[in-house]
Amino acid sequence: xxxxxxxxxxxxxxxxxxxxxxxxxxxxxxxxxxxxxxxxxxxxxxxxxxxxxxxxxxxxxxxxxxxxxxxxxxxxxxxxxxxxxxxxxxxxxxxxxxxxxxxxxxxxxxxxxxxxxxxxxxxxxxxxxxxxxxxxxxxxxxxxxxxxxxxxxxxxxxxxxxxxxxxxxxxxxxxxxxxxxxxxxxxxxxxxxxxxxxxxxxxxxxxxxxxxx
Amino acid sequence: xxxxxxxxxxxxxxxxxxxxxxxxxxxxxxxxxxxxxxxxxxxxxxxxxxxxxxxxxxxxxxxxxxxxxxxxxxxxxxxxxxxxxxxxxxxxxxxxxxxxxxxxxxxxxxxxxxxxxxxxxxxxxxxxxxxxxxxxxxxxxxxxxxxxxxxxxxxxxxxxxxxxxxxxxxxxxxxxxxxxxxxxxxxxxxxxxxxxxxxxxxxxxxxxxxxxxxxxxxxxxxxxxxxxxxxxxxxxxxxxxxxxxxxxxxxxxxxxxxxxxxx
Numbered sequence: 001x002x003x004x005x006x007x008x009x010x011x012x013x014x015x016x017x018x019x020x021x022x023x024x025x026x027x028x029x030x031x032x033x034x035x036x037x038x039x040x041x042x043x044x045x046x047x048x049x050x051x052x053x054x055x056x057x058x059x060x061x062x063x064x065x066x067x068x069x070x071x072x073x074x075x076x077x078x079x080x081x082x083x084x085x086x087x088x089x090x091x092x093x094x095x096x097x098x099x100x101x102x103x104x105x106x107x108x109x110x111x112x113x114x115x116x117x118x119x120x121x122x123x124x125x126x127x128x129x130x131x132x133x134x135x136x137x138x139x140x141x142x143x144x145x146x147x148x149x150x151x152x153x154x155x156x157x158x159x160x161x162x163x164x165x166x167x168x169x170x171x172x173x174x175x176x177x178x179x180x181x182x183x184x185x186x187x188x189x190x191x192x193x194x195x196x197x198x199x200x201x202x203x204x205x206x207x208x209x210x211x212x213x
Numbered sequence: 214x215x216x217x218x219x220x221x222x223x224x225x226x227x228x229x230x231x232x233x234x235x236x237x238x239x240x241x242x243x244x245x246x247x248x249x250x251x252x253x254x255x256x257x258x259x260x261x262x263x264x265x266x267x268x269x270x271x272x273x274x275x276x277x278x279x280x281x282x283x284x285x286x287x288x289x290x291x292x293x294x295x296x297x298x299x300x301x302x303x304x305x306x307x308x309x310x311x312x313x314x315x316x317x318x319x320x321x322x323x324x325x326x327x328x329x330x331x332x333x334x335x336x337x338x339x340x341x342x343x344x345x346x347x348x349x350x351x352x353x354x355x356x357x358x359x360x361x362x363x364x365x366x367x368x369x370x371x372x373x374x375x376x377x378x379x380x381x382x383x384x385x386x387x388x389x390x391x392x393x394x395x396x397x398x399x400x401x402x403x404x405x406x407x408x409x410x411x412x413x414x415x416x417x418x419x420x421x422x423x424x425x426x427x428x429x430x431x432x433x434x435x436x437x438x439x440x441x442x443x444x445x446x447x448x449x450x451x452x453x454x455x456x457x458x459x460x461x462x463x464x465x466x467x468x469x470x471x472x473x474x475x476x
Contacts, residue, residue: 131237138244154248158241165237169229173222180219188226 006190013193014053016200017046020207027211034083035210038156041076042203045069061116067109070119074101074126077160081133084153088140094133101129118178123171127164134161153210159202166195272445284337291333299326343390351386352376352413355393359411362397373412379420379475388450389413389422395443396424396469404428404467415475422471431462 024031024039031039048069055062078098082091105122113119137157170177170192177188302323306316338344346354352374359370381389393411400406406428413422447469451458456473 131233135240138240141244142247152248154244158244161237161241162234165233166230168233169226173226173229176222177226180222184219184223191230 003186006186009190009193009197010186013196014049016197017042017049020200020204021046023204023207023211027207030212031207031210032083034080034153035207037076037080037083038153038203038207041073041080044072044076048072063117063119064115067105067115067119067122070122070126071102071105074098074105074130077130078133080153081137081157081160084137084157085140088144089136097129101125118171118174120172120174123174124168127168127171130160130164131168134164153206155202155209156206159199159206162202163195163199167192269449276446284341287333287337292330295326295330295333299323299330302326342387346386346390350376351381351389354386354390355411355413358390358394358397359409362401362409366401368400368406369408371408371410373414375414376420379415381420381475385454385473388454392422392447392450392471393424395447399443400426400428400467404430406466416472418475419472420475423468424470425466425468427466430465430467431460 021039021042024042028036028039048065052062052065055065075098082094085094101122104125105119108119108122109115113121134157138161141152141154141157170188177185180188302319305311306319306323311319343354343357345357355374356372359372362368363370396411397409400409404426406426408427410425411423413420415421448458451471451473454473456471459470461468461470
């Protein structure tokens with residue numbers, strides 16, 4: 001029973017990005033700049049996910065795609081969150097941190113960790129930074145009581161926070177999990193699949209609420 | 214050894230994931246509850262504002278209808294009747310059946326009617342918008358009003374208006390005039406007072422209006438819960454002028470003190 005559940009979670013997880021992509025395509029023109037940035041991230045995520053599935057089907061190592069995905073995901077999610085901060089925080093400082101991460105991620109992929117292995121350092125740091133940025137976004141929303149709920153992407157930020165919080169330890173220990181055996185790996189990555197599905201469900205709800213009525 | 218290491222990694226992973234997930238879930242739950250409470254508060258405030266606006270609109274319409282009714286009654290009862298009588302007199306004179314004495318009598322009566330109509334028209338127009346306010350300013354208009362109250366009722370009015378060198382804009386002058394008119398009207402209708410004191414004096418960069426009568430005052434318990442339309446109108450005008458109003462009706466009489474910026 002548990003194994004069947006794990007199997008289905010791992011099977012469905014790559015497709016969970018499709019509903020928010022469809023919502024994004026349908027209402028793209030109605031979104032503000034932040035919404036459109038998120039839609040672009042979803043399109044790229046969907047393409048990379050499907051490409052990764054194709055490479056897996058062809059028995060090729062698809063981990064180089066993860067290195068690329070880490071960069072694009074971070075940049076686009078950062079820009080999405082920055083749009084909604086609306087200069088509440090010092091832009092220069094946060095952009096410097098973001099630029100620092102991008103530089104580190106590139107250096108990590110080129111010189112530190114092989115692109116055919118899991119980029120645990122970059123992925124772990126990305127998760128940590130996005131957790132912090134999500135908390136900053138929530139604080140901003142909490143402080144500014146004048147902004148109406150309809151204009152704030154609370155669902156999307158909640159999804160980002162829950163996903164990266166749940167997956168942080170997994171990303172950091174990912175290279176240590178591989179030697180633990182197939183069964184254990186399936187269990188652990190099934191948890192990640194569950195978190196991933198939850199993320200895209202939250203993003204779908206958020207995109208649906210963000211559209212102009 | 215390797216198994217022990219695997220268990221350590223597994224436990225670390227499990228504990229780390231669970232802890233962070235719980236923390237994140239708590240933050241998210243807190244945010245959603247906070248937003249829901251905020252939305253409820255905003256909805257309640259909007260409902261209250263809408264209700265207040267509707268109440269104000271209703272009161273304004275009531276006042277407008279009341280004034281129109283008074284105006285219509287004045288025109289119909291006073292002027293309409295008299296002009297009809299005047300027409301009858303002129304019709305009789307036109308026929309030429311009357312002798313000189315009777316014709317002279319009719320002419321005199323017609324003149325009296327015309328004089329009464331002129332006075333009535335002046336009174337109505339004065340009530341709507343006193344010419345003295347536009348032509349000579351607030352101090353003059355208030356003194357004229359006080360003088361009218363003095364002569365047309367059993368009240369003694371004592372006034373002290375010192376507005377020399379003070380330039381108020383037209384809206385403030387009209388608002389103040391209406392406030393004073395309302396205060397006089399309340400005293401005349403309800404208070405059974407014998408005397409009124411009114412002062413309008415500068416106090417640094419502000420103006421202070423003090424109105425006092427020696428009538429029966431207000432029942433404090435009643436005043437706290439339901440004020441008449443007159444007092445509410447006064448309060449609204451003071452609010453529009455961004456002024457402050459204070460009442461004193463304990464003991465005998467009624468006192469109202471209004472302060473506002475002279476700029």
